[in-house]
Amino acid sequence: MKTPTRRRLFHGLLVAITGLAVISTTPQAIAEVTPHQAVYKLSLSSKSPTSRFTGVSGAAVSQIERKCEGWVVNEQIVMSMETVAGGVLNREMTFKAKESLDGKTFSFDSRSVTNGHKEEFKGSARRRDDGTSEAEFVVPEPIEMPLPDGTFFYVGLTNWLVELAKSGKRAGEAMSFDGSDNDGPQKVTAFILPAKANSDELNGDPKLLSAKPWRAQLAFFRLDTQESNPEFEITLRFLENGIVTRFEMIFDDLIVDQVLEDVLPASDASC
Numbered sequence: 001m002k003t004p005t006r007r008r009l010f011h012g013l014l015v016a017i018t019g020l021a022v023i024s025t026t027p028q029a030i031a032e033v034t035p036h037q038a039v040y041k042l043s044l045s046s047k048s049p050t051s052r053f054t055g056v057s058g059a060a061v062s063q064i065e066r067k068c069e070g071w072v073v074n075e076q077i078v079m080s081m082e083t084v085a086g087g088v089l090n091r092e093m094t095f096k097a098k099e100s101l102d103g104k105t106f107s108f109d110s111r112s113v114t115n116g117h118k119e120e121f122k123g124s125a126r127r128r129d130d131g132t133s134e135a136e137f138v139v140p141e142p143i144e145m146p147l148p149d150g151t152f153f154y155v156g157l158t159n160w161l162v163e164l165a166k167s168g169k170r171a172g173e174a175m176s177f178d179g180s181d182n183d184g185p186q187k188v189t190a191f192i193l194p195a196k197a198n199s200d201e202l203n204g205d206p207k208l209l210s211a212k213p214w215r216a217q218l219a220f221f222r223l224d225t226q227e228s229n230p231e232f233e234i235t236l237r238f239l240e241n242g243i244v245t246r247f248e249m250i251f252d253d254l255i256v257d258q259v260l261e262d263v264l265p266a267s268d269a270s271c
Contacts, residue, residue: 033158033242035266036208037063040247040258042079051253055082058091060258064155064242066101068271071155073097081254090115095180103127103156108179121182125153137182147185148175148223158242165192165214166240175223183222189230190218195237202245204263211239 042058058079065072074096081089093112099105107124125135125147133147152160157176164172170192177185195213202209215237219230233250247258 033064033155033162034208035064035066035268036241036243036263037061037266038204038243038263039261041261043257043259045248045255045257047248048255049253052083052085053081053254054084056080056254056256059261063266065267066269067267068269069098070101070105071099073099073154097154097178099153099155103153106153106179110180121179123179125151125177125179127151133177135177135179137179140182143182145184147177151175151177151185154178161190161216161238162240162242165216165238183224185223186231187221187223188218189221190216192216202260204260205265208241208243208263208265209239209245211241211243213237213239213245
């Protein structure tokens, strides 16, 4: 199992989606995520199959702010995974990004340490007026990477997913890129499902948590292979304001729960 990166742990929320009945590949989101800071608890799901992993613990903090110059994203993840052999896989990750308010420019800085092994990915991406997109890495080495037309970046994908749910459509498609690794863009298929309000015992700002909820089932596909099976899947519960209250990250031999512990408003500039 490939250890989840920032993209694999959250973007969910912000992902692209493929539809059986509805297909959309053009950025046209109308909804906007509400600036917020959220704290999550990570644990091994009770649904997880018997495998080499016997336990998961950790926490994630995600902060999305709106500044005059654009969106500012900061995330931190600390996770430990216990194995049947008695070993422990410890992973720490930080992800920072800036995205213009029109979703056309994006910069990213992703750093992780897994049992002492360090990785860093840093660069930028842009979407031109004609719809073409490209990314440029400067760390770990200079790489230019074309992106599919209409590729969404971090916040743009969150807005797009919410708008898809608000439209009443059950499925859709888009491409996503966030720079959390150098695997390139992904296609994600998803189904939008209704969710019961206040179905979870949640702590945090009551106003933020009162927004309308939905559930979604997402499957992530790499574009550089012909593999018909997804690289991994996520089920999640998210709100109309873009806040995700629960993730279930599904791998071949492991299912991890990421549950909201607290959520508060974050900086929201009025310029």
